[in-house]
Amino acid sequence: MSQVKTKNLKNFSTSADRFEGSNLLCPGCAHSIIVREVLNATNDHLILGASTGCLEVCTAVYPHTSWDVSWIHIGFENGSSAIAGAEAMHKALKNKGRLKQPDLTPKFVTFGGDGATYDIGFQWISGCFERGHNMMYVCLDNEVYANTGGQRSSSTPIGASASTTPAGRISYGEKRNKKDIMAIMAAHGAPYVAQVAPNKWRDMVAKVQKGFSIEGPVFINAMSACTTEWKFAPEDTIAISDLATESLVFPLYEIIDGTKLNITYRPKNVLPVRDYLGAQGRFKHLFTKQYEYIIDEWQSRVDAKWEYLQRREDACV
Amino acid sequence: MADIFELRDYEVWDGNMAASHALRQAQVDVVAAYPITPSTPIVENYGNFMANGYIDGEYILAESEHGAMSCCIGASAAGGRVATATSSQGFALMLETLYSASGMRLPIILNVVNRAIGAPLNVNGDHSDMYMGRDSGWIQIDCYNPQDVYDMNLLAFRVSEDHDIRLPTMVHQDGFMTSHTAQRVKTLSDDVAYNFIGEFKPMNDMLDLDHPVTHGVQTEEDWHFEHKARQHHALMSAVIPKIQEAFDELKVLSGRQYNIVESYNMNDAEVAIVCMGSSVETALEVSNELLAKGIKAGVVGIRVFRPFPLVEIADALKSCKAIATLDRSSPNGTVGALFNEIAGALFNTNTHAVLTNYIYGLGGRDLTKASLHTIYRELESNAESGNVTTPLQQFIGLRGPKLSFF
């Protein structure tokens, strides 16, 4: 395996992208930043998959592809199975001595949005992880069905106004809290489960490289700030991502072998959750007398989760 | 290296075992499957072969039929031989991905052990699942007995994987009636069977790292029509000649003769039954009995359901005066699908045949010889009068008041 130099950004910037521009993603889309950081983390050959979603519909619309490596999409729910099948075929052909390039071992990676991961594709992912395919699943978690116009998913956080759970005269928007996909994937006993954010590129690349070095299914949950559905200006994608990681709304951590939890980023000055919420149009309605309490609840929930993660880390379980 | 499985010249296999051995002999690279009655023994047998060293390929035990076919698609696009099996509800769950497999031109082999689709739930054989698949862009080959299942599985790989075709194939057999009924099957040795299929030759394979390829794109109104037309063209023009070629070679190897349309006692038949699956053999028995009595009654069996051999069927039926199409699937609001197909085949010909439709055997209800005698009797009276003397569509073998339409 050829290791990419990631000691610093200057070194990393010598990478040659295998994901191309003039795709149809929105200006300022974090999906693309995440994909670049994942793909550039290795020089190994890659076989990629995708579930239906923003990334897929924006990068393989006939007659153009934005993928410089082999890539497959079937449907909304089965990006995981598609790449698991390809991985199995690689194994079969290797055993039978029929690989065209027997000395090269490609990495098998598939991308899906939170809709494809938390909701419709969950069963397929669970199957792939239980069976132990040697693959990496990257969830591009923008907390909404962005591709179809902003409907809520089970990743949409409480209080967010989504097109199927809009804020209104008697509603503060989404009523349920985001599903804890990290705990669920760790409970599969996966060798490596990690949460990442594109603004923390070094943390992301280190985790992706760690994932690539491990045999077995690896789950990466990547926060993907969505300029269109979170309602912030396209140039603020990194700034919003910073607010998410600095306020601990989106803590960065990893779980090894389903049990050992490590926190990988600790903000020096933790920002209030209010700052994160206030920067996005989807939470605008919370800044009213009527719904202010939701913000306080948010803060308590984030504090409690951070406390829990620290205790898990301390306890080494 | 997988061990050779020493087969006797004749084995006593049910349809499921015949399918399992064909998959083993094909040296499938990836099987991804999810068990469902009555196809379950196919994947159980395969697991048994695997456990005893007769399989080199990978075997994915998926979490659902949809997951199984999704893995098959990924594996096939990666570049190798792929097969699976399913039935009924599982087939229905797979349906979305069946369109993907054919649209992506991936030569996957799917054994469909035909079973009814609920509600109400039913585990027995009818053709609801086969009919559900008929617009999915797959080649559909129909088997009447375990010998057919064995031969047609071997043939399916050879036809599907041909670079002029690259379309997936469903090999159909009747749940329980064929899948669980042990019969004599004349075998080919592992070598002969494998050579009949041939080596898998990859095309557009994702694992060819020097030639990256994008599979599963989106095509909107500027492109979609052309791609679907191209797919239809391959199904319509390349498949039948390739199947015929394989039939011819199989005849040399095994002495068994298959035909695109199977005609029995049809040379100067005046009345004919057109049907599928295990019913073909029952109908043939009745046909032989009638023939002995001097009644010119024939049987036409559909061997290749998709692509539909419209011209060949019309030709097989051209001399008939009365024809009954037998559909083993609830037509739910119209005539049976086979009635429509046969009517479409005959419409612009010179035939004056009277065409009627029987719905039979839903949920595994036996098609009795008595029912077939009744059908032939009604056909005779249609032939005699030159008109439909019965309702156009009749349910046969059904309890309660007579049910018929049109």
Add this chain to the structure above:
Amino acid sequence: MIENGWNQFEIGSVLRPFSGEVSDVSVIQPEDRLYSASNSFSVSVADWRIEKPLFKKELCIDCQFCWIYCPDMSIISRDKKMIGVDYDHCKGCGICVQVCPTTPKALLMFPEQADEEIELAQWPKKETQETKEN
């Protein structure tokens, strides 16, 4: 390709990013690749832009923040140096300007029609307007 009839496409609607064989694309920069017409790289999204980033080389410290955070592979960095912006693929999101850490910034947004030479000459003045937002 839009003129092609149904029999002139590859089966399965597959697309190929490159013309012919590529050995190891992970170490080949775009200028040395044989992109096919089917690669989105061969297409421009310049007309998406309302504003464009301009680059003032003298102020750049080659930190590569703009490179890592560019969602459109449009920051051209070679040998650890920022060379410029790829205006065929830049959609004008403005992230590169936001993450540029120098004072004044080495990247700033300007109306798409702005004249590069004039804007580069007026750079410091523009700078002071932009930075107050940060």
